[in-house]
Amino acid sequence: MLTSRDISSTVIDNLCNQVGRNVAVTCFYFDFAGRSEQSPAGVLGSLLKQQAFGLEVIPEEISEAYNDRKNSIGGQGLQISDILRMLQITSSRKRAFICIDALDECAAEHRVELLNSLGQLLQQSPHTRIFVTGRPHILPEIGRCLGGRVTSLSISTKRDDIVTYLRSRLASDTAPDTMDSTLEAEIMNKIPRDIAEMYAKAWTLRKLLWVTH
Numbered sequence: 001m002l003t004s005r006d007i008s009s010t011v012i013d014n015l016c017n018q019v020g021r022n023v024a025v026t027c028f029y030f031d032f033a034g035r036s037e038q039s040p041a042g043v044l045g046s047l048l049k050q051q052a053f054g055l056e057v058i059p060e061e062i063s064e065a066y067n068d069r070k071n072s073i074g075g076q077g078l079q080i081s082d083i084l085r086m087l088q089i090t091s092s093r094k095r096a097f098i099c100i101d102a103l104d105e106c107a108a109e110h111r112v113e114l115l116n117s118l119g120q121l122l123q124q125s126p127h128t129r130i131f132v133t134g135r136p137h138i139l140p141e142i143g144r145c146l147g148g149r150v151t152s153l154s155i156s157t158k159r160d161d162i163v164t165y166l167r168s169r170l171a172s173d174t175a176p177d178t179m180d181s182t183l184e185a186e187i188m189n190k191i192p193r194d195i196a197e198m199y200a201k202a203w204t205l206r207k208l209l210w211v212t213h
Contacts, residue, residue, distance in 0.1 A: 005029060008101035008133055015097050024090065026050040027099040035107045040114040043106075044083040047098055051090040059093070062086045080117055084124075091125040103134040103142075111138065115145035122146065162192040 008027070015025045026047045030038060052058055065082055078086075090096070098118070106114060122128055132142065142150055166188060 005101055008099055008131075011131055012099050015099075022094050024051045024054045024094040024096045025099070026096065027101070030100070030102040030105040032102075032105045035105070038106060038110070040110050040117055041078070041080050041083065043100075043114055044080060044087065044117060045078060048083050048086050048090065051087065051094070051096060055090065055093060059086075059089050061089055080113075084117055084120055087121055088124045091121075091128050095127040096125065097129050097131065099131045101133050103132050104138050112141060112145065115141060119146045163188065166191060 028043050
């Protein structure tokens with residue numbers, strides 16, 4: 001079945017295939033199990049590395065800022081304000097698309113800070129666009145932090161999709177003689193119903209959020 005990560009990967013692949021060399025496509029996939037390692041600075045830093053990697057020459061401002069931090073007492077890492085400034089520099093050289101998957105799995109205390117930072121980036125970088133997947137309950141947060149510049153699209157699992165998938169799997173069964181028509185009918189009736197109920201109860205409906213200016 002199609003997951004939000006499948007959708008994000010498809011979007012990223014299409015962007016990479018369709019855009020020219022003067023466009024940077026970056027991405028970040030949130031994972032609930034890795035919440036402690038997915039701070040706003042870590043996420044933004046990952047996006048910065050990807051954008052900088054796509055440049056033919058690293059801007060001098062970025063190199064200097066990185067070296068200044070590295071040589072400071074204790075080798076203090078870059079602050080969010082530093083990273084945002086560098087993202088503004090890289091996005092001024094290339095149009096930028098940022099894709100973030102499963103934002104709802106970002107820790108709540110980090111999510112607002114990350115969204116506020118992305119809102120600042122959008123204000124300072126008019127050629128940047130952001131694509132996000134997440135459960136519907138975070139949509140108000142996104143609207144507040146990004147100034148209402150959000151277009152959303154609901155994506156849910158349809159029973160017809162589940163039925164089509166099951167039929168294809170049954171048709172490719174290497175041991176068809178082990179299943180009679182009664183068992184096949186029970187599978188086609190019970191599994192789609194149970195999966196639909198499971199998705200409804202688990203709130204796994206996700207929204208795709210395309211942020212524009």
